[in-house]
Amino acid sequence: MDARPALDRASSGLDDVILSLRGPHPLPAPASAHTILWIISHPDEITSAEVAGYDHVHAASTSWAATATRRFGVPVRPLLQCTDARRFAPSGLPRSADLVFVGTARGIARPSVVEPLRAGRPVRVYGPDWRGYIPGAAIAATHVDNDDLPALYESAGAVLNDHWPAMRREGFVSNRLFDVVAAGGRAISDDVDGIADLFGAAVRTYGQIPELLALTAAPLDAKFCSDAELAEISRRIRAEHSFDARARTLLDDVLTRG
Incomplete structure (x- = not known):
């Protein structure tokens, strides 16, 4: 896993697949055999140029994905946020009123x-x-x-x-x-x-x-x-x-x- 400043590291071309998690900052498509953009926030800042550079684009909203597909002219498929099911699981604790x-x-x-x-x-x-x-x-x-x-x-x-x-x-x-x-x-x-x-x-x-x-x-x-x-x-x-x-x-x- 790389932090955003490592986006342009010289060895990125050696990666088979790069998944970019788009938060508040633009992530230009890196050089790789397969690139995936997953837009998880700040949808109002996404541009057509940004999504056009990726092989696959997902967004954490079903409605926005449909709108973005029409607006940008490239397929944007919904892929919602998720959870770590190994970490977040019930353990039978009593519930408070707080x-x-x-x-x-x-x-x-x-x-x-x-x-x-x-x-x-x-x-x-x-x-x-x-x-x-x-x-x-x-x-x-x-x-x-x-x-x-x-x-x-x-x-x-x-x-x-x-x-x-x-x-x-x-x-x-x-x-x-x-x-x-x-x-x-x-x-x-x-x-x-x-x-x-x-x-x-x-x-x-x-x-x-x-x-x-x-x-x-x-x-x-x-x-x-x-x-x-x-x-x-x-x-x-x-x-x-x-x-x-x-x-x-x-x-x-x-x-x-x-």
Whole structure:
């Protein structure tokens, strides 16, 4: 695996296949026998020139992939975000009544965190840069190790989630939702096209702040599916939306489509 600055390394031509994960920065197609671009965020910044250089292009949004195919004149196929099914799996932990948020403040007062706290909801925040936006007592830690995330997600009453505006508008569902549900947890998120079909009642969505406050009000159990239904949804996410499942699709690109 290479970080973005290694994109132009001299030995890249020796690689049989290069998969570029397109985040906030452009990734010109490298020299390789097979090149794959997987657009996982910032769809508003993608250009026709960028996608034209790749043999295969995927995007983590079904609706945007169809729109981009028409706009750019090259096939862009949907390939949604996914989860590490070996790491994120239920372990039978008891669920608390607390709401949990994991992530940075992004330099703004994120409503998904700030508004429930203002309403007196029990929110535990894990992440940097929150001082000045929320009470210090709500900051549980400024960092969480990846190994600790599955237990944190499974034991939360619900995990709060939101999306960048462009990703919400274009149907790019956050990878955090896949991780939370795979771990046996529940989530409350801003509404993005496709969430209901993917996660059923394991993830509840809101459009406006009053809806967010209603979803975060106790008792949380009444807002979600039963434990048995949650276990089945979690199993399906781990089976259908794992890294392994995505790797099979990407290998198919190379082995059968050339």
